[in-house]
Amino acid sequence: MQWETVIGLEIHVQLATKTKIFSGASTAFGAAPNTQACAVDLGLPGVLPVVNEEAVNMAIRFGLGIDAEINQVNVFERKNYFYPDLPKGYQTTQLEKPIVGAGHVDITLADGSTKTIRIHHAHLEEDAGKSLHEDFHGMSGIDLNRAGTPLIEIVTEPDIRSAEEAVAFAKKLHAIVTTLGICDGDMSQGSVRFDVNVSVRPKGQEAFGTRTETKNLNSFKFMEAAILKEVARQIDLIEDGGQIIQETRLYNGDTGEARSMRSKEEANDYRYFPCPDLLPVMINDERLAKLKADMPEMPDAKKSRLIAQFGLSEYDAEILSADQATAAYFEAVVTACDDAKLSANWIMGELSRSLNQSNIVIADSPVTATMLGGLINRIKDNTISGKIAKEVFEVLWQGECNSADEVIDKKGLKQVTDTGTIEAMIDSVLMANAQQVENYRAAEPEKRGKMMGFFVGQCMKASGGKANPGMVNQILKQKLDG
Amino acid sequence: MAIDSSEVKKVARLARLDIDDSAIAATTATISNILAMVDRMQLVDTQGVPPLAHPLEAIQRLRKDEVSETDQREQLQSCAPAVEEGLFLVPRVIE
Numbered sequence: 001m002q003w004e005t006v007i008g009l010e011i012h013v014q015l016a017t018k019t020k021i022f023s024g025a026s027t028a029f030g031a032a033p034n035t036q037a038c039a040v041d042l043g044l045p046g047v048l049p050v051v052n053e054e055a056v057n058m059a060i061r062f063g064l065g066i067d068a069e070i071n072q073v074n075v076f077e078r079k080n081y082f083y084p085d086l087p088k089g090y091q092t093t094q095l096e097k098p099i100v101g102a103g104h105v106d107i108t109l110a111d112g113s114t115k116t117i118r119i120h121h122a123h124l125e126e127d128a129g130k131s132l133h134e135d136f137h138g139m140s141g142i143d144l145n146r147a148g149t150p151l152i153e154i155v156t157e158p159d160i161r162s163a164e165e166a167v168a169f170a171k172k173l174h175a176i177v178t179t180l181g182i183c184d185g186d187m188s189q190g191s192v193r194f195d196v197n198v199s200v201r202p203k204g205q206e207a208f209g210t211r212t213e214t215k216n217l218n219s220f221k222f223m224e225a226a227i228l229k230e231v232a233r234q235i236d237l238i239e240d241g242g243q244i245i246q247e248t249r250l251y252n253g254d255t256g257e258a259r260s261m262r263s264k265e266e267a268n269d270y271r272y273f274p275c276p277d278l279l280p281v282m283i284n285d286e287r288l289a290k291l292k293a294d295m296p297e298m299p300d301a302k303k304s305r306l307i308a309q310f311g312l313s314e315y316d317a318e319i320l321s322a323d324q325a326t327a328a329y330f331e332a333v334v335t336a337c338d339d340a341k342l343s344a345n346w347i348m349g350e351l352s353r354s355l356n357q358s359n360i361v362i363a364d365s366p367v368t369a370t371m372l373g374g375l376i377n378r379i380k381d382n383t384i385s386g387k388i389a390k391e392v393f394e395v396l397w398q399g400e401c402n403s404a405d406e407v408i409d410k411k412g413l414k415q416v417t418d419t420g421t422i423e424a425m426i427d428s429v430l431m432a433n434a435q436q437v438e439n440y441r442a443a444e445p446e447k448r449g450k451m452m453g454f455f456v457g458q459c460m461k462a463s464g465g466k467a468n469p470g471m472v473n474q475i476l477k478q479k480l481d482g
Numbered sequence: 483m484a485i486d487s488s489e490v491k492k493v494a495r496l497a498r499l500d501i502d503d504s505a506i507a508a509t510t511a512t513i514s515n516i517l518a519m520v521d522r523m524q525l526v527d528t529q530g531v532p533p534l535a536h537p538l539e540a541i542q543r544l545r546k547d548e549v550s551e552t553d554q555r556e557q558l559q560s561c562a563p564a565v566e567e568g569l570f571l572v573p574r575v576i577e
Contacts, residue, residue, distance in 0.1 A: 017547050018547050018548065018549055019547050019548065019549050019550075019551075023551060024545070024548065024549055024550030024551045025549070025551040026549045026551070032555075032568055033567065033568035033569050034555045034558070034559065034568050034569065034570070035553040035555050035568070036551075036553070037555075037558070038551040038554060038558075039554070039558065042558060044558075050543070050544075050545040051542055051544050051545060052544070052545055052547050053544035053545060053546060053547060054546075054547035055547075056544060073535075075535040080496070080497075082498055083575070084570075084572040084575055089498075096533075097535075131575055132569065133574070133575075136566055136569070136571055138574055139564065139571040139572060139573060139574055140571070140572050140573070140574050140575050141566065141567070141569030141570070141571055142569055142570040142571070142572055143568075143569055144570070269496060271496065274535045274536065276536070278536075278542060279535075279536050279538060279540050279541055279542035280535045280536060280541055280542060281541070281542045281544070282541045282542075
């Protein structure tokens with residue numbers, strides 16, 4: 001039977017505020033346990049939460065970024081459940097009146113087609129603390145620094161039909177929140193976390209199958225793997241005559257294993273009610289207008305502009321517009337060297353490889369946009385070849401020099417473009433390989449092209465890579481054929 | 483709307499309230515009375531009246547995003563039953 005996958009996502013995005021959503025405690029990552037959890041975060045008796053203006057503004061910016069309606073009246077509610085990392089006994093969240101209404105995110109798929117994924121709504125809420133299950137004499141350790149960190153939870157409609165679409169959506173959403181500057185986007189530290197609702201149904205059937213929810217996936221790779229695994233599990237189970245149970249599942253990215261979470265008997269009985277400690281938050285036209293005027297160029301608009309302004313391919317533009325920092329870096333390199341295609345190639349090639357290997361974000365790159373632009377200029381004016389340029393890049397990456405010119409100067413990497421020098425070098429190469437020269441001249445013209453490569457290689461080697469490849473080719477051909 | 487004793491037990495468990503079996507009947511009656519009052523209130527015509535989120539007809543003031551809290555861990559943990567390496571210790575929870 002042909003099966004169709006149906007996926008809906010819930011995404012928790014940590015907002016990049018300095019303080020908690022309801023208290024003035026810091027949200028900085030990496031502090032010693034419980035040093036950033038104040039009486040409000042701990043829910044001690046007698047405290048009063050006060051809403052952080054910046055968290056409200058950031059949620060509104062998100063809504064504007066996905067063309068959503070912003071709800072003027074906002075009510076916070078209590079979602080009641082007991083868990084040690086939730087010291088108040090309830091999570092303050094939104095239910096009936098979320099800040100962001102229906103919107104949409106458009107994704108581009110591998111075949112170049114685009115698809116609209118509808119957003120049901122997004123609401124403001126607080127994060128919980130962290131439970132550490134390492135050995136504390138059979139007990140669990142609780143760090144409440146994260147408790148009260150502002151989140152927006154974004155809920156999609158079940159519009160996603162494959163793991164590929166889910167990943168494309170997740171990447172696009174990541175691009176949107178980082179472009180807006182409302183989230184640092186650091187998935188390894190849990191700044192963006194995905195819950196995936198997966199079900200399958202026979203192709204052509206309208207009714208949805210029973211869904212399962214896999215929680216807390218914090219990388220695109222894990223999300224893709226978890227979806228593929230769950231879809232296969234569901235299809236196998238149904239085809240073997242079994243039934244899907246609606247449940248919450250856990251996926252372990254390190255082992256690739258998935259299992260059912262012990263189902264909690266009354267898990268879904270959260271007994272929501274409006275939080276009596278918080279008054280409704282009203283969003284007036286003035287605030288909305290101010291935030292609207294302050295919106296950055298969004299990824300879709302940026303992508304179109306990069307294509308129109310710099311003649312980039314759809315593919316290059318998609319990658320370079322994926323986050324604010326990469327786009328800014330690209331534009332700075334183009335300003336420095338006036339060559340968009342070379343800039344794109346270097347950023348997506350050498351630079352991105354080096355960044356990935358060292359696990360550094362582009363904003364912290366030891367090779368600045370000005371340095372890379374300077375390097376590309378020396379390729380363009382034939383001072384160095386593309387091959388030598390990679391050597392120069394490596395030296396710049398190591399931080400030994402401050403500009404490509406300095407590296408070229410110090411290391412004596414300047415390309416040899418003097419005809420006399422190149423000719424002399426070629427002569428000695430041809431002399432040392434007399435047999436090959438004879439073979440070449442005896443060969444059919446169509447076979448010569450390939451044989452020519454040998455001589456070019458020898459000459460480049462003899463020059464330590466510094467000979468201008470174009471000139472070597474041209475002079476070699478004259479000498480061999482002439 | 484009436485409520486039976488099994489529902490009272492369920493709600494008590496959700497709220498982590500330890501209600502003695504001997505008190506269940508009385509609690510069930512009390513809550514049923516409250517629900518009867520709610521039923522009566524439901525008869526009021528509220529057509530066109532916006533839902534009330536808070537009895538105070540005021541709106542929430544917002545706070546500037548500035549750090550105002552300092553580390554009070556030692557004081558805040560002084561009432562915790564068990565603490566280690568700055569963490570609160572609780573009976574093992576594992577999902």
